[in-house]
Amino acid sequence: MKNLKIYALLVCASLSILSCSDDDMPVANEVTLEFTNTFSGTTIVLGDDTSTEATVNTSDQGQVHHFAELKYVISNIRLIKTDGTEIPYNINNLDTGATVVDQSKKETLQYVLSDIPTDEYSQIKFGLGVRSDLNTLDEVSFPEFYATAGANDTEMHWEWGTGYRFTKIEGFYDTDNKELSFHSGSTLEGEEGSYTQGVDAYRDITLDLPTTAVVGSNGPTIKIEADFDYLLSGNSYSITLVTTSDITNNATPSAHTATEMEKFVDNIGGNETTDITGMFSIIEVEN
Amino acid sequence: MKNILRHIALLLIVFGCSDDSSEIVSYVNSEVTIDIPFGFPEFNSTVYTNVPTVYGVELGEKLFNETLLSADNTISCASCHMQENAFADHNAKGIGIEGRIGLRNAPSIQNMAFMNFYNWDGSKLQLEDQPLVPIITYEEMDSSILEVIAKLEAEGSYEELFNKAFNGEGITADGIYNSIAQYEYTLISANSKYDKVKREEGETFTEQEAAGYTVFQDKCISCHSTELFTDQSFRNIGFPLNPDTEEGGRARVSLELDDYMSFRVPSLRNIEYTAPYGSFGQFQSLTDLLDYLDAGVLDADNLDPILKENENRIPLTDTEKENLIAFLKTLSDEEFIEL
Numbered sequence: 001m002k003n004l005k006i007y008a009l010l011v012c013a014s015l016s017i018l019s020c021s022d023d024d025m026p027v028a029n030e031v032t033l034e035f036t037n038t039f040s041g042t043t044i045v046l047g048d049d050t051s052t053e054a055t056v057n058t059s060d061q062g063q064v065h066h067f068a069e070l071k072y073v074i075s076n077i078r079l080i081k082t083d084g085t086e087i088p089y090n091i092n093n094l095d096t097g098a099t100v101v102d103q104s105k106k107e108t109l110q111y112v113l114s115d116i117p118t119d120e121y122s123q124i125k126f127g128l129g130v131r132s133d134l135n136t137l138d139e140v141s142f143p144e145f146y147a148t149a150g151a152n153d154t155e156m157h158w159e160w161g162t163g164y165r166f167t168k169i170e171g172f173y174d175t176d177n178k179e180l181s182f183h184s185g186s187t188l189e190g191e192e193g194s195y196t197q198g199v200d201a202y203r204d205i206t207l208d209l210p211t212t213a214v215v216g217s218n219g220p221t222i223k224i225e226a227d228f229d230y231l232l233s234g235n236s237y238s239i240t241l242v243t244t245s246d247i248t249n250n251a252t253p254s255a256h257t258a259t260e261m262e263k264f265v266d267n268i269g270g271n272e273t274t275d276i277t278g279m280f281s282i283i284e285v286e287n
Numbered sequence: 288m289k290n291i292l293r294h295i296a297l298l299l300i301v302f303g304c305s306d307d308s309s310e311i312v313s314y315v316n317s318e319v320t321i322d323i324p325f326g327f328p329e330f331n332s333t334v335y336t337n338v339p340t341v342y343g344v345e346l347g348e349k350l351f352n353e354t355l356l357s358a359d360n361t362i363s364c365a366s367c368h369m370q371e372n373a374f375a376d377h378n379a380k381g382i383g384i385e386g387r388i389g390l391r392n393a394p395s396i397q398n399m400a401f402m403n404f405y406n407w408d409g410s411k412l413q414l415e416d417q418p419l420v421p422i423i424t425y426e427e428m429d430s431s432i433l434e435v436i437a438k439l440e441a442e443g444s445y446e447e448l449f450n451k452a453f454n455g456e457g458i459t460a461d462g463i464y465n466s467i468a469q470y471e472y473t474l475i476s477a478n479s480k481y482d483k484v485k486r487e488e489g490e491t492f493t494e495q496e497a498a499g500y501t502v503f504q505d506k507c508i509s510c511h512s513t514e515l516f517t518d519q520s521f522r523n524i525g526f527p528l529n530p531d532t533e534e535g536g537r538a539r540v541s542l543e544l545d546d547y548m549s550f551r552v553p554s555l556r557n558i559e560y561t562a563p564y565g566s567f568g569q570f571q572s573l574t575d576l577l578d579y580l581d582a583g584v585l586d587a588d589n590l591d592p593i594l595k596e597n598e599n600r601i602p603l604t605d606t607e608k609e610n611l612i613a614f615l616k617t618l619s620d621e622e623f624i625e626l
Contacts, residue, residue, distance in 0.1 A: 137419065139432050140460045146431070158537075159424040160410060187540045189412045199542045263544055273461060 030219035031079065031113040031121075035101050036283060037070060040229045046070060046103055049177040059232035061240045065180055067171035070228070071105035071156060073149070073164055075134070076204070077113065082212060094134055094145035100156055101226075113150045121213040124222060128269040128278065129166030129202040132188050132195075137162045139222050158185040166201050169231070173241045180241060181220065182231070184265050198256035199262060203269025206276045213285045223283040227269075230279035234267025314451050316340045321468075324477035324485050326514040327401055333413045334400050339469040342452040347470025350463060355438040356421075357384050357428035361579050364421065364467070367393040368609040371624055373557035374474065379568025390426070390533050392568040394553065397623065400472040404519055406549045407566045410540045414468040419460075431603065432460045476556050476623040477514075484617070492617065499614025502607045507555075509593060516555040516618065522591040523549040525599060527583025529567045534596075536566075545589050559619045577608045584608065 039046045039057035046067055047054025054066040062161050075098035077089040090097030102108045129135075137157060139146040149164055151154035155167040171180040187198035213220040232239045270278035319339040323330070350356070351364045367381045368374040375395035379621075381389035391407050405411040407414070411420075421427040422435060439445040439458050449458045452466055483490040492500060512518045521537040528534075528548060537546035550566045557562075563571050570576040583600040590599065603611070 028510075137423065138460075143433060150431075157423065159419055160420055162423075187410065187542070189410075197409070198540055244521065261542075 015053075015087045023108045025118060026214055028115045028117050029215050029217070030223040031076075031116045031213065031215060032219065033074075033111045033113065033124075034221055035074075035109050035111075035226060036221045036223065036225045037101070037103050037109075037228060040227060041225070044070065044103060044228065045287050049172045052102055057229055058238075059229075060238045061232065063173050063232065063241055064175060065171055065173035065232070065241070067103070067126045067169055067180075067228070069170035071099050071154065071165075071169075072226070073129055074099050074101055074111065075130050076124040076125075077174050079113075079116060079121045079125035079213075080125065082122045086125075087117060087119075087121075090115070092134070094130065094142040098130065098145050100149055100154060102154065108153060116215050116219075118216040121209065121215065123206065124224075124282075125204065125206045127202055127204055128280075129184070129186070130164045130198065131202055131203065132186055132200055133192055135163040135186055135188075135202070137164065158183070161187050163186055167265075169228075178241075178243065182261075182264055184261055200259065201265045201267060201269075203272060205270065205278060205280050206275070207280055207282050209285050211285045211287070214287045218287055221286040223286065225281050225283050227279045227281070228268070231264060232267070234279070235275045236266040236271050239263060239267070290317075310491065314342075314454050316342045316413060316451060316454070319344055321400060321439045321475065323401075324475065324514070325482070327398070327477065328513060328515065330400050331356050331403055331414070333415065333468075334472055337415055337465050337468055337472075337515045339472050340452065341525075342448065343466045343469040344473055346445075346452040346462075347466035347468070348482045350467050351470055353439075355442060356430060356435055358417060358430045358434070360438075362428050364418075367427075369395050371560065373397055373476065373560045373620075373624060375561040377562065379563050381427065383421075383424070384429055387426040387429075389424070390529070390531055391566050392563065395557060397470055397474055397476045397556060398515055398554065399468075399474065401515055402519065404521075404551055406539050408540050409521060409551050414471055415464045418464050431465065432463070435463065436460065439592060446558075464561040474619040474623075478622045479556065481614075482620075493613070495610050495612075495613040495619050499610035499612070500617075502603070502611045503614055504604040506601055506603070507611075508593075510552045511555050517552040519551060521551055522550040523547070523587050524580075524590050524591050524594060525587060526565050526579070527569045527585065531567075547589060549589065550589065555615060555618055559616050560624060573612050574608065577603055581608070 014054070027067050039055055044067060045053050045055045045063060046069065046095045054068075056064050056066045058064050077097060078091065079087045079089065081087065099111045100108060101111075116257055128136050137146065137159075142181045148154065157170060158165050165183050165185045167182065167184040169180070169182040170202045172178065184201040188195050188200050190196035206225070209222065213222055232241070266275070268279045270276050317340060319341055321330075321334070321339065351368075354360045354363045354366075356363060359584060362384050365378045367378075369376050372395070376393050378393070381393045383389060393461065399405070399414055403412065405414060405417055411417045419432060422430050422432060436458055445458055449456065449462045453459070453462045456462060479497065480490055484492055485606065510518055510522065523536065534547040534548070536550050538549070539542065540546075558573065562573070563569070564573070564576050580601040581603045582597070584594060586599055594600065
């Protein structure tokens with residue numbers, strides 16, 4: 001019995017030694033991206049036209065609006081080490097490197113990146129939408145993402161353009177709750193570098209981390225805010241929503257006649273030159 | 288995947304048994320010669336990268352008529368693109384599975400090899416990119432390419448047809464897209480009375496047709512130009528607007544306000560067989576359509592300049608309309624319809 005106690009003590013001692021040693025540091029760990037969708041910091045509650053629960057926002061132009069549906073695609077994720085090295089995360093594989101954030105599905109608000117090399121990271125880059133070279137609704141290559149995006153309650157396929165919807169927002173605006181419907185997606189045709197027609201709605205986002213994300217024995221969580229106040233009141237445009245019959249006004253909130261889709265896209269995804277954050281910011285990094 | 292494994296296994300067997308002079312099963316497949324008809328423009332350059340072959344075209348035609356492409360096995364390409372209607376149909380808007388109604392009028396499929404833009408809004412520039420659209424669209428076939436491939440594999444007879452058409456590659460998504468495009472490249476209509484008159488093959492216009500041709504050259508040819516009878520431009524000509532909020536015309540692709548409710552100028556070939564007319568079948572007959580153009584069209588900021596300069600109308604007397612319709616019927620290619 002005494003022997004056993006000593007033995008147990010030895011085991012405990014050796015365990016504590018092991019856990020103290022540098023050899024125990026994993027070569028990689030997870031990084032969790034946590035998305036919080038807000039109107040100027042207030043987490044969005046979705047609701048239909050009669051909802052009293054829904055978070056109501058007011059645009060710079062004085063239009064009240066709220067959302068019933070809110071989805072967007074995040075892909076092309078890259079973490080940047082403090083030394084500047086970029087660690088791409090399955091950027092050419094939509095099945096393992098892209099996700100649909102859906103405000104109505106809590107589980108989609110967190111996206112776990114696995115096997116991120118142990119190191120310190122000071123910046124994150126990702127795409128809002130799908131890079132044009134992958135944006136072909138290629139079910140053969142990426143059956144999982146195709147299925148997730150195309151599910152009946154998700155509807156992120158843009159069939160006629162054989163691409164993905166990048167953002168899908170349904171909601172209501174003005175006090176009489178007129179329908180608001182914003183879908184973004186690319187209509188590019190041709191090869192990269194020599195596009196022959198269409199518009200690219202993909203936006204590359206770059207965010208500096210306020211504190212370094214330390215990947216190692218812990219897997220940090222990077223908390224990202226997407227502030228949808230930017231949709232109408234962004235860095236690029238202050239948009240007034242108008243009805244579909246008036247397409248010459250600032251913006252048309254209908255699904256596919258949104259001739260001014262790019263204004264909304266620039267607001268939430270940045271203009272790729274002076275604004276590379278769009279509606280996104282880092283709330284905090286939890287190490 | 289299963290097929291790939293099977294092929295690998297097959298290759299291994301072949302290699303294993305053979306001497307040095309090992310021969311992989313090769314499929315003999317010859318190219319189909321498509322002549323450019325008299326006066327027609329050059330091919331779309333993609334024709335040269337997806338050259339129609341005997342087996343490719345054969346497979347494409349079979350797939351074009353294959354209802355397994357739709358979720359409930361009821362709709363094929365040919366359901367809306369019927370040969371007797373110059374590969375268009377008689378519905379105002381396309382009708383898919385379970386009677387679901389689409390956004391637009393099914394366009395005819397003819398002389399595709401010479402076109403540079405496909406669909407009413409020119410959303411596709413290569414024919415090979417098009418077949419997936421109806422396959423996955425809710426209002427059309429509402430299926431998916433993997434679902435289609437699985438059904439074709441289960442059907443049994445397709446494996447060999449794909450192998451013959453695409454050098455033993457088995458049933459693939461690209462094989463589906465490419466073979467259907469190859470078949471469509473062969474659908475060329477250039478044997479109407481008009482063509483025979485132009486080629487001086489012994490036919491002559493009647494007096495009325497000749498008078499109609501004069502009207503055509505005076506009032507239609509600036510848009511319906513070339514031997515394709517379209518200049519392939521996008522124009523808003525003030526036709527009644529599709530009330531569907533999905534519709535934006537060419538602007539849906541370009542996102543240019545100037546393209547709002549602009550549509551690709553359709554070919555006039557075989558127009559006798561393709562009623563109703565307009566992007567969502569606004570007009571039941573050619574007479575209705577010409578009456579509308581004569582009476583005056585809807586105004587718009589981006590209304591075509593030709594109409595703007597003419598008080599938003601194309602004035603036509605009743606006789607001119609009758610003559611014009613007589614001429615348009617000379618564009619009917621019975622050989623193409625019956626083939």
